[in-house]
Amino acid sequence: MAEKGNLLYGQSGGPTSVINASAYGVLSSALEAQKQGKLGKVLTARFGVQGILEDDISPLSAEQTERLPLLTHTPGAAFGSCRHMLKDYEEDETEYLKILEVFKKNNIRYFLLNGGNDSMDTIAKLDKYFTLKAHYDCRCIGIPKTIDNDLPLTDHTPGYGSAAKYIATSCLSIDYDARCYQKGRINIVEVMGRDTGWLTASAGLANIKDQAVDFIYIPESPFDTADFLNKVEALFAKKKRVLAAVSEGIRDQGGQFIAESGAKDAFGHAQLGGAASYLSSLVKNAGYPTRAIELSLAQRSFSSLASKTDVTEAVNAGVYGVKCALKGQSGQMVAFQREEAKAGYQISYVLVPLAKVGGQIKYLPPTMYDAKTASVTEEFLDYASPLIEGEAQPEFCLGLPLFF
Amino acid sequence: MAEKGNLLYGQSGGPTSVINASAYGVLSSALEAQKQGKLGKVLTARFGVQGILEDDISPLSAEQTERLPLLTHTPGAAFGSCRHMLKDYEEDETEYLKILEVFKKNNIRYFLLNGGNDSMDTIAKLDKYFTLKAHYDCRCIGIPKTIDNDLPLTDHTPGYGSAAKYIATSCLSIDYDARCYQKGRINIVEVMGRDTGWLTASAGLANIKDQAVDFIYIPESPFDTADFLNKVEALFAKKKRVLAAVSEGIRDQGGQFIAESGAKDAFGHAQLGGAASYLSSLVKNAGYPTRAIELSLAQRSFSSLASKTDVTEAVNAGVYGVKCALKGQSGQMVAFQREEAKAGYQISYVLVPLAKVGGQIKYLPPTMYDAKTASVTEEFLDYASPLIEGEAQPEFCLGLPLFF
Secondary structure, three states: OOOOOEEEEEEOOOOOOOHHHHHHHHHHHHHHHHHOOOOOOEEEEOOHHHHHHOOOEEEOOHHHHHHHHHHHHOOOOOOOEOOOOOOOOOOOOHHHHHHHHHHHHOOEEEEEEEEOHHHHHHHHHHHHHHHHHHOOOOEEEEEEOOOOOOOOOOOOOOOHHHHHHHHHHHHHHHHHHHOOEOOOOEEEEEEOOOOOOHHHHHHHHHHHOOOOOOEEEOOOOOOOHHHHHHHHHHHHHHHOOEEEEEEOOOEOOOOOEHHHHHHHHHHOOOOOOOHHHHHHHHHHHOOOOEEEEEOOOHHHHOHHHOEHHHHHHHHHHHHHHHHHHHOOOOOEEEEEEEOOOOOOOOEEEEEEEHHHOOOOOOOOOHHHEEOOOOEEOHHHHHHHHHHHOOEOOOOEEOOEEOOO | OOOOOEEEEEEOOOOOOOHHHHHHHHHHHHHHHHHOOOOOOEEEEOOHHHHHHOOOEEEOOHHHHHHHHHHHHOOOOOOOEOOOOOOOOOOOOHHHHHHHHHHHHOOEEEEEEEEOHHHHHHHHHHHHHHHHHHOOOOEEEEEEOOOOOOOOOOOOOOOHHHHHHHHHHHHHHHHHHHOOEOOOOEEEEEEOOOOOOHHHHHHHHHHHOOOOOOEEEOOOOOOOHHHHHHHHHHHHHHHOOEEEEEEOOOEOOOOOEHHHHHHHHHHOOOOOOOHHHHHHHHHHHOOOOEEEEEOOOHHHHOHHHOEHHHHHHHHHHHHHHHHHHHOOOOOEEEEEEEOOOOOOOOEEEEEEEHHHOOOOOOOOOHHHEEOOOOEEOHHHHHHHHHHHOOEOOOOEEOOEEOOO
16 A cells, blocks of 8 residues: 555535534544645545545645635535446446546545435445455555434444534424414424434423423324324324424334325325325314414524534544545444543544445334324433533634534 | 512514524513612513413522623524414403413513514503503513514514525525526525515625625515516516516405415415416426525524624613603503614614504505515615614634524
């Protein structure tokens, strides 16, 4: 291996409020290592693996380097992302050969890919290919990222805390808004999460202050429409307002998405019928004032209200990834390990094998959710509360946040 | 008039991020006046005029008084609101007699109503009734409030700046999110505003930083669907992503709401079809990747990102209202007058006659919007930029904002 190999950083999958904070961690510590003579060039791929396949790789410009700290509060994926999946190389080597060619040409000896389940699968496959087939020396390290919090072998994922903070704050604000009329309303808030309930569960954090969120419905627990209507109607009769948070991925007993069933039943059109819209139309037909609210992209992009804990950990994950790569580690993902600490919440950064992470899904455990009352348990609140702690302080100019 | 009459404060109409900041201004300065022996009790009505009609009026509790400063960052309408309209008293005196009875019983000699167009109409009518018919001595002062910014005789309204800041920040974040994929997307963001375009125009503030918002459509300008599709398709071909901000109240040449036409044409159901959903379905049918995003209640309730300018002015409007009432003014609304100042943006607080405000609507002037390019003009940006300046610093605890 060339002593001063180059480092390549890429982003992959859906953006989060803090994936660029991890980019900052990776790139700033890589530049530092470069200064110390431990590293060649610091490169980024445009649109992740897509960019690698097209040899769309470039060193950080002087302007980018100067503006690097702004990454810590910039939404989106600053270097571009993609959802490109690699086949097994035994099945089809074409893309692997292309990537190998680009890596060799650019003398890339350290590769850090920042992404979720599918991206960890991609880098795991590349690591395996480089090691077992191509015998090309390259340290492959995965930096976790997903608002869904569904990566295994890590206490949580960067991006989740900020999304959870936005969701809980929004629900709290929506409840305060609903309180203002004597008439009341049944608000149904739709939260992201097609397969797992971590995000929707975070709505329950709003209840630490006040009873703001009355019911929570997650994909892991079959959704019973009749029971839902009974619950909201009974509570509305008593409390005169109801807030239910539902995951976009809630399914009936048969595994069919509620959103899809709704879209088909009522409008014959799949695109518009979100789960909340559908349930809200049922509530309206039953004669109640109601509103469907889709939190939509803000969940993953409202970096102006990011969790400070999340931003800090996202940066640290990037820094730790570079450190491990330079030490010669490969085929690993940076993970968070929660420590038993008297002082409260504390995290250690560790490595876990990429092969055990890629393509796997971590569901919300049954001990964190009570299907009977449609609410989260104390165990969940204890788990999630520290993750939304602290407010990121983005720089503002002319009333708007400054981005990279 | 009894020398130590009591003061009543009520909220009315839809909430904003800062109506409670005005409540703080009114109540804290009323309590101060009370201490100085200038005022009797400080009372609030539950659910505004509705509460007055039901004699649901109470003095501030000790706990409320202690927690008063939290009002400056609390969404909703902390004392409850309503949308109750009064008929002319010549037509039907019933409710006026009831209100008069409650006012006399509670010795209310100062009445401050915090609301928008309809609420100013209500307090104008009450002032007229007290003066001309009942000969009941009561100082009636309106405190403006509406995210819609459509009150006449005032430079702008409290609530608008914070909503504008949220809308511009959201559009900027959504654009950064959209940049991350090579494939791109046509995002259609739906903004509140059934009659006027002030709110949707504020999306244009995002362009001060960057070209984030490509097209803006407002209710004042007839919406041409074919022209819209041509515009977004042409730009998408060039730029690979488009962000259009549309008002919920956009109408066709014939004055029919686009949202309604959409709902009827495609789904036969009015409730779900917002303007953005409908336009997004057209874009999808034309073969483009697209997403409809309704900013929904967050526009008026996301007080965690309120404009500091807006919060300050909302408090000041309340303080000034009490000051004027105690000086004997009546039948007036507090208004903002923008001063020609070398140092930049500067506001004076003045009074304008309620009779000239109530029920009137201030539209976005043609000089602030260019229908041909579907964008706002420099004149609008110069007008609106100062209103989103500064970040309110709400108190947080356990990762969530502290509310009243």
